Every structure is written in C-alpha cells, then in structure tokens.
Amino acid sequence: xxxxxxxxxxxxxxxxxxxxxxxxxxxxxxxxxxxxxxxxxxxxxxxxxxxxxxxxxxxxxxxxxxxxxxxxxxxxxxxxxxxxxxxxxxxxxxxxxxxxxxxxxxxxxxxxxxxxxxxxxxxxxxxxxxxxxxxxxxxxxxxxxxxxxxxxxxxxxxxxxxxxxxxxxxxxxxxxxxxxxxxxxxxxxxxxxxxxxxxxxxxxxxxxxxxxxxxxxxxxxxxxxxxxxxxxxxxxxxxxxxxxxxxxxxxxxxxxxxxxxxxxxxxxxxxxxxxxxxxxxxxxxxxxxxxxxxxxxxxxxxxxxxxxxxxxxxxxxxxxxxxxxxxxxxxxxxxxxxxxxxxxxxxxxxxxxxxxxxxxxxxxxx
Amino acid sequence: xxxxxxxxxxxxxxxxxxxxxxxxxxxxxxxxxxxxxxxxxxxxxxxxxxxxxxxxxxxxxxxxxxxxxxxxxxxxxxxxxxxxxxxxxxxxxxxxxxxxxxxxxxxxxxxxxxxxxxxxxxxxxxxxxxxxxxxxxxxxxxxxxxxxxxxxxxxxxxxxxxxxxxxxxxxxxxxxxxxxxxxxxxxxxxxxxxxxxxxxxxxxxxxxxxxxxxxxxxxxxxxxxxxxxxxxxxxxxxxxxxxxxxxxxxxxxxxxxxxxxxxxxxxxxxxxxxxxxxxxxxxxxxxxxxxxxxxxxxxxxxxxxxxxxxxxxxxxxxxxxxxxxxxxxxxxxxxxxxxxxxx
Numbered sequence: 074x075x076x077x078x079x080x081x082x083x084x085x086x087x088x089x090x091x092x093x094x095x096x097x098x099x100x101x102x103x104x105x106x107x108x109x110x111x112x113x114x115x116x117x118x119x120x121x122x123x124x125x126x127x128x129x130x131x132x133x134x135x136x137x138x139x140x141x142x143x144x145x146x147x148x149x150x151x152x153x154x155x156x157x158x159x160x161x162x163x164x165x166x167x168x169x170x171x172x173x174x175x176x177x178x179x180x181x182x183x184x185x186x187x188x189x190x191x192x193x194x195x196x197x198x199x200x201x202x203x204x205x206x207x208x209x210x211x212x213x214x215x216x217x218x219x220x221x222x223x224x225x226x227x228x229x230x231x232x233x234x235x236x237x238x239x240x241x242x243x244x245x246x247x248x249x250x251x252x253x254x255x256x257x258x259x260x261x262x263x264x265x266x267x268x269x270x271x272x273x274x275x276x277x278x279x280x281x282x283x284x285x286x287x288x289x290x291x292x293x294x295x296x297x298x299x300x301x302x303x304x305x306x307x308x309x310x311x312x313x314x315x316x317x318x319x320x321x322x323x324x325x326x327x328x329x330x331x332x333x334x335x336x337x338x339x340x341x342x343x344x345x346x347x348x349x350x351x352x353x354x355x356x357x358x359x360x361x362x363x364x365x366x367x368x369x370x371x372x373x374x375x376x377x378x379x380x381x382x383x384x385x386x387x388x389x390x391x392x393x394x395x396x397x398x399x400x401x402x403x404x405x406x407x408x409x410x411x412x413x414x415x416x417x418x419x420x421x422x423x424x425x426x427x428x429x430x431x432x433x434x435x436x437x438x439x
Numbered sequence: 440x441x442x443x444x445x446x447x448x449x450x451x452x453x454x455x456x457x458x459x460x461x462x463x464x465x466x467x468x469x470x471x472x473x474x475x476x477x478x479x480x481x482x483x484x485x486x487x488x489x490x491x492x493x494x495x496x497x498x499x500x501x502x503x504x505x506x507x508x509x510x511x512x513x514x515x516x517x518x519x520x521x522x523x524x525x526x527x528x529x530x531x532x533x534x535x536x537x538x539x540x541x542x543x544x545x546x547x548x549x550x551x552x553x554x555x556x557x558x559x560x561x562x563x564x565x566x567x568x569x570x571x572x573x574x575x576x577x578x579x580x581x582x583x584x585x586x587x588x589x590x591x592x593x594x595x596x597x598x599x600x601x602x603x604x605x606x607x608x609x610x611x612x613x614x615x616x617x618x619x620x621x622x623x624x625x626x627x628x629x630x631x632x633x634x635x636x637x638x639x640x641x642x643x644x645x646x647x648x649x650x651x652x653x654x655x656x657x658x659x660x661x662x663x664x665x666x667x668x669x670x671x672x673x674x675x676x677x678x679x680x681x682x683x684x685x686x687x688x689x690x691x692x693x694x695x696x697x698x699x700x701x702x703x704x705x706x707x708x709x710x711x712x713x714x715x716x717x718x719x720x721x722x723x724x725x726x727x728x729x730x731x732x733x734x735x736x737x738x739x740x741x742x743x744x745x746x747x748x749x750x751x752x753x754x755x756x757x758x759x760x761x762x763x764x765x766x767x768x769x770x771x772x773x774x775x776x777x778x779x780x781x782x
C-alpha cells in the first residue's frame with residue numbers, strides 16, 4: 074500500500090479546509106472594508122488600509138486571547154443546534170435565580186455556586202430536550218422547533234425576571250440589569266489565573282470549560298453512548314435497524330447540547346462581575362448563535378472547539394478594536410463569521426478539491 | 440372590530456407572501472431556511488431606496504403637494520426593488536446548494552447570520568445608529584391610503600366594509616394578495632408549475648423527461664428570494680414604520696411554520712397566515728383591541744402579563760406543528776442535492 078503523504082492525511086485536510094474558510098471570511102471582510110473606504114470619502118483609503126490591517130492582525134494577536142477565554146467558555150455546543158440561544162437563556166435564568174436567591178449567610182458561597190451551576194445546566198438540558206423530543210416523536214423539523222423555543226425562552230426569561238426581585242436597583246445608571254452575582258458573594262474562583270494573565274478577566278471558568286470539552290471528547294469517541302449518538306446522526310434508520318433506540322438518542326443528544334450551552338451561560342454569568350440585561354424578548358443573545366461557526370470550524374470535534382472558540386474571541390476583539398480605532402464598526406466581524414459559516418457549508422467540496430490538488434502533486438513525484 | 444381586521448391583515452400579508460416564497464423553494468427541492476435573512480435584507484434595501492428617493496426632486500415635490508399617486512408609485516417601485524435585491528441575495532443560497540451541493544440548512548443559517556450583520560454594518564456607516572429611518576415623515580403619512588386620499592371627505596361614513604378595506608390601508612396589502620393568487624395559479628395550474636413541482640418530488644424522473652433540474656431549482660429559489668425580499672419590505676413599511684434595524688422578529692421562521700401548517704398548499708397557507716396574523720396582532724396590541732366596540736378592552740382587563748401575549752404566537756406555532764407534522768406532506772426530494780448519477 075502506498076503511504077499517504079502528510080498533506081493527504083484526512084485530519085490535515087479538514088484543518089486545511091477550515092483554514093481556507095477562515096481565510097476567505099477574512100478576505101471578504103477586507104474587501105468590504107476597502108470598498109466602503111473607496112466609496113465613502115469620510116473614511117478614505119488610508120483608513121481602509123488600517124481596517125484591513127486590524128482584521129488580519131486579529132489572526133495573530135494571541136496576547137489578547139486570555140481575556141477572550143472567559144467568553145469562549147460559552148461556545149461549546151458541538152452539535153448543529155440552532156436552539157443554543159434559548160438554552161443559554163434558560164441556563165442564565167436558573168443559575169442567576171439560584172445564585173441570587175439563596176442568601177449567602179445561610180449557605181457557603183461555593184456550595185451556592187455549585188448548586189447554581191448544576192441547576193442552570195440541568196435547565197438548559199431540559200430546554201434542549203423539548204425540540205429533541207418534538208423531532209424524535211412528532212417529526213417536527215428541529216430547526217423550526219429550536220427557533221420557536223428560542224423565542225419562547227426569550228419571552229419567558231424577560232417575564233420571570235420582570236416579576237422577580239433580582240433587578241439591579243442599587244446602581245441607578247444601570248436600568249434593566251440583574252444584580253451581579255458578586256452581590257451575593259458568589260463568584261467563580263480565580264485559581265491564580267488572574268495573576269498569570271495580568272489585566273484580564275480570566276477565571277476558573279476556562280479550566281472547567283476545557284475539562285468539559287475533554288469529557289465530551291471521551292464520551293463521544295470512547296463510549297457506547299457516544300457511538301450510538303454518532304450512529305443516529307449518520308443514519309437514523311440504519312441505527313434503528315441495528316437496535317439503537319433512535320428516538321431516545323435524539324432527545325439525549327439535544328439534551329446534552331442544551332446542557333453545554335447552559336453550562337457556558339452559567340460559567341459566564343456566575344463569574345461574579347458580568348451583568349445580565351434581562352429585557353431580552355426582542356432579541357436573542359448572539360453568543361448562542363456563535364456556537365454554530367465555532368462547531369463548524371472545529372469540524373464538530375470537542376477539543377478543536379476550544380481553539381476555534383479562542384479564534385472567534387480574537388475576531389470579536391479585533392472587531393471592537395476596529396470600532397475604537399477606525400470609522401468602521403464591530404458588525405464587520407459578524408459578516409466575516411457568517412461568510413465562514415457559508416464556506417463551511419460546502420467544506421466537503423473544498424476537501425474534495427484539496428484531494429484533487431494534492432493528489433496531482435503526489436502523482437508528479439512518482 | 441375594524442381595527443382587529445386591519446391589524447391582523449397587516450401581520451398576515453407579509454407572513455402569507457413569505458410562506459409562498461418558502462413553497463416555491465421547497466417545491467423545487469431546496470429548503471429555504473434563509474427566508475428570515477432575505478426578509479431582513481429586502482427590508483433594508485427597501486428602506487434605503489425610499490430614503491434615497493426622498494431626496495430627489497419629484498418625491499420632495501409630491502410630498503409637499505399631496506401627490507398621493509406619486510407616493511403609491513414609489514411604494515410599488517420600492518416593492519419591486521426590494522424583491523430584486525432579495526432575489527439577488529438568494530442566489531448565494533442557490534449557488535451553494537445547487538452547484539456546490541452544500542448542506543442547505545447550514546447554508547440558510549449562514550445567510551440568516553450574514554443578512555443582519557451586513558445590514559447593521561451599513562446602517563451604522565450610513566446613519567451612525569442602529570436603525571435606518573426615512574429621511575423625513577413617517578410611513579403612515581406617506582404611503583397609507585385614507586378616506587381623503589380616495590376623494591371622500593373626512594366625515595363620510597363608508598360603512599363597515601368601506602371603513603375596513605378602504606380607510607387606513609396600504610396598497611401593498613392588495614398587491615400582495617394579487618401576487619399571491621397569480622403565483623399560486625402559476626404553480627398549480629400551468630406547465631411550468633408542474634415541472635417545478637416535479638423537481639421537488641422526483642428530480643431524476645423529471646430529468647429523464649428533459650427538464651433541466653438545476654435551472655428549475657434556480658428559478659424556484661430566485662422567485663422565493665424575490666417574494667421574501669418584497670415581504671420583508673412590506674413588513675417593515677406596514678408594521679415597523681418603514682425602518683430597518685437588522686431584525687424582522689422571527690417572521691421568516693414563522694412563515695416557514697405557516698407553510699408546514701398549511702401543508703404546502705396555497706389556500707391552507709392563506710388560512711394559516713390569517714390565524715397567525717391574528718395571534719401576532721393580539722400580541723402587539725392586546726391592550727387596545729376593542730372586539731365588539733363597547734369601549735371595554737377585554738384582553739387588557741383579564742390582567743394577564745404582556746409577556747404571555749408576546750410568547751403566544753411561538754407557543755401556538757409549536758403546538759400546531761406538533762399536531763400537524765405527523766401527516767404533513769412535504770415535497771419528497773426537498774433538502775437533497777440533485778445528483779445526476781444517483782437513482
């Protein structure tokens with residue numbers, strides 16, 4: 074048998090196709106910036122070049138990744154699960170309610186943190202199971218069911234926080250926000266990470282996030298459950314023929330996805346100093362949708378998700394830099410992310426094309 | 440009652456036309472999840488078009504001299520323009536899913552993410568805020584047809600029907616109904632429609648009879664994009680005061696639900712969209728709905744939280760889907776990229 078060269082390795086090719094998607098995404102962003110710069114006289118060519126520099130610079134500015142890491146904990150759903158915003162919101166609702174609802178003089182803050190984290194994660198899991206069950210037993214398109222549960226969650230969260238007494242009334246300038254959990258002395262342990270990365274918001278959450286990712290990797294690739302889930306994903310009917318309970322597994326995989334999104338939300342809001350704007354009924358949190366490009370970029374590999382999430386955080390940060398330093402705004406990063414998702418949709422074609430190109434090279438050598 | 444009917448129509452018409460957009464795409468075999476994104480894009484381009492036309496001489500002249508005819512012409516032109524932009528935007532989806540055989544769900548989601556990002560990016564640059572408005576005036580005073588527009592005096596009583604369908608209405612509502620009827624007839628009663636539908640049921644068989652499946656699917660998705668773009672502008676003009684902020688409140692997805700509920704058939708879809716329009720109308724204006732005209736606002740007096748009413752359309756959608764999805768008859772080949780070599 075002919076030994077495959079390095080570039081013909083499947084893993085290498087899937088990474089390459091992800092990199093191509095990223096590159097095209099950045100290039101489209103740069104082109105948009107250039108065109109706007111040329112058309113709009115206020116901004117000018119030099120401003121446009123500055124914008125392009127920042128967009129590509131974001132790719133290499135690893136120094137800032139640490140502060141993005143705490144945001145990255147939210148990007149965790151490895152499944153194509155468009156219901157993430159709803160699950161994220163339900164996780165937020167339950168974990169914040171628990172963290173603020175139990176007075177910290179009755180129970181140790183660390184215990185409260187744990188209860189809040191577990192409860193929030195469970196809430197997300199249950200919320201994720203709803204579209205899963207509808208898909209498995211009622212044959213409803215899961216994308217539609219997810220969108221509906223997203224909006225129901227957004228309204229429910231607003232409603233419940235509206236009648237709750239967790240609204241931040243101490244700081245007058247902050248209307249519409251929930252108390253920070255630090256008011257109840259509940260906050261994620263820093264584990265000395267704040268000393269390691271000076272001036273950043275990083276805390277123990279990133280450790281938990283990495284642990285969860287590794288755990289997911291083990292579950293998905295080393296256990297029977299993971300194999301069954303993947304089998305159902307590949308071909309539901311074949312899986313049933315092989316004696317796998319397809320309905321149960323679909324519900325379960327949506328439940329796990331919901332738990333992961335909600336865990337991200339818990340880690341984010343239990344950090345102690347993050348604030349939640351409770352009037353969400355008109356818009357869904359973008360952070361939930363960001364899970365989609367992250368998962369696609371990482372080819373749905375749980376560990377790859379960590380790096381993809383770091384990359385997305387960097388992209389976000391370079392977007393903020395763009396807003397601060399030039400006449401552009403942070404939405405250009407959303408455009409780039411969308412282009413990356415678009416390219417990922419036909420990553421298979423890119424992979425085939427790569428095979429063709431690299432295969433030819435190999436042929437020439439012989 | 441008049442208020443209720445008019446408000447329901449305002450919400451139902453965009454839903455109906457966008458649901459028809461979904462039908463055209465799915466009947467040709469492409470799942471168009473990007474309806475929401477295309478609506479957002481169409482709404483933005485429409486508002487931008489109105490904004491640009493407002494600074495031209497003849498619109499300025501018309502608005503200062505009560506040139507209602509010119510305004511209605513502008514409305515029609517903008518609808519066409521928004522439709523054109525939606526069609527162009529939808530080409531991204533058709534290219535990915537027809538030529539590159541990409542996953543249609545992911546492609547549609549990508550478009551749904553791209554549209555608000557693009558739109559907000561340009562709105563920020565154009566208007567330096569997060570909402571693009573018209574240069575001056577509001578949508579009601581520019582485009583709405585009133586008694587006085589039609590030559591009646593202010594004190595004339597037109598009766599229930601006249602009050603409901605001739606006073607405080609938009610021309611777009613009636614145009615959309617006409618378009619809806621015409622396109623439904625085309626889809627179900629003509630040779631072209633039959634060919635388009637065959638590509639969504641069994642593309643291999645259609646191909647063997649000499650129908651170009653790729654071309655048909657492009658046609659279906661492009662018509663779908665045009666309708667969705669137009670629906671997006673109609674939505675923003677009639678319910679959002681002709682503004683664009685990168686959001687149509689999930690109408691594109693609601694339209695998909697309406698389409699499934701209506702079982703991909705025009706009459707059922709029209710009924711379903713009126714039902715959903717009613718719920719949307721209750722959610723939006725429950726406090727000012729006076730059902731039998733006795734001055735008692737029944738829905739507000741029940742004392743249920745406003746959030747419940749806002750949640751209602753989505754809950755109902757889920758319930759309705761749960762009960763209708765079992766015996767739904769979706770086009771057989773939807774979502775499957777066409778591969779000539781496959782049997």
